[in-house]
Amino acid sequence: LQLDSISEVVIPKPFNSNNLKSFSESFTYEKTSVILNRLDNCRFLQDPHALISADDHLIFSESCAYGMVPSEHWIFKKIKLHKVLRLEGSSFMLGCIPNIWHLLMEEIPKLYILQKANYNISEFDNLIGHNYTLAQQSEIYKIFNIDTSKIITFENNKHLSFESLTYFSPIYSPDIEAINWMKQKILKFYGIKVSKRNRRIFISRENYSTKNICNFKIIRQVLKKHKFEIVRPEELNIENQINLFSSANFVIG
Secondary structure, eight states, X not given: OEEEEEOOEEEOOOTTGGXXXXXXXXXXXXXXXXXXXXXXXXXXXXXXXXXEOTTSOBOGGGTOSSXXXXXXXXXXXXXXXXXXXXXXXXXXEEEOOSSHHHIIIIIHHHHHHHHHTTOOGGGOSEEEEOOOOOHHHHHXXXXXXXXXXXXXXXXXXXXXXXXXXXXXXXXXXXXXXXXHHHHHHHHHHHTOOOOOOOEEEEEOOTTXXXXXXXXXXXXXXXXXXXXXXXXXXXXXXXXXXXXXXXXXXXXXX
């Protein structure tokens, strides 16, 4: 079922594009169709990623995580599949992406699209997705009335069988209308009004082992000189993160 379409989105080139070797030009996301699917008596495998129809056919458009040649899909190299868990009733592929950016930009906006199509997330018996441990993710689910007791995780159930599964085909363009809906709903939930933008913040990755700055000691002195605060968003709840970023006029990350 084609529900809607996402308009073309243009990301302007960075203000310092003349100094960049990569990502120095604007980028355009083309207009994209939004497709909602429902399959009855289908199966999903997490390892390898595969959606299988009731008559045991691989639905390759939703399973092409390992290349674009159907016959080379990793499922055909499996000798034995994981034990299957049968889920009765209606299930929705929520995702539960354990990454706040992807959660806010990709997963939550789908709730808006569902709402426009007269679907309600609370009507589904099961919600399918990843295991997550971030407290901020639980906060977001509370805002959008997602019943986390319905979540069935891939990590604990690598082979699922569904009476009925509803899912979106992959969407690769940002839905600005849905993102704005999400933003306003979160701001209203916390009663936050955008304050004066007069703070300068630097997003630190000191708590992480990857993507760190090798000469951070030098950078720290430069940041101090220009009155930047060094912040660790993962140590703040969602409300405090919003207050922090909405009060900033410069953000380095």
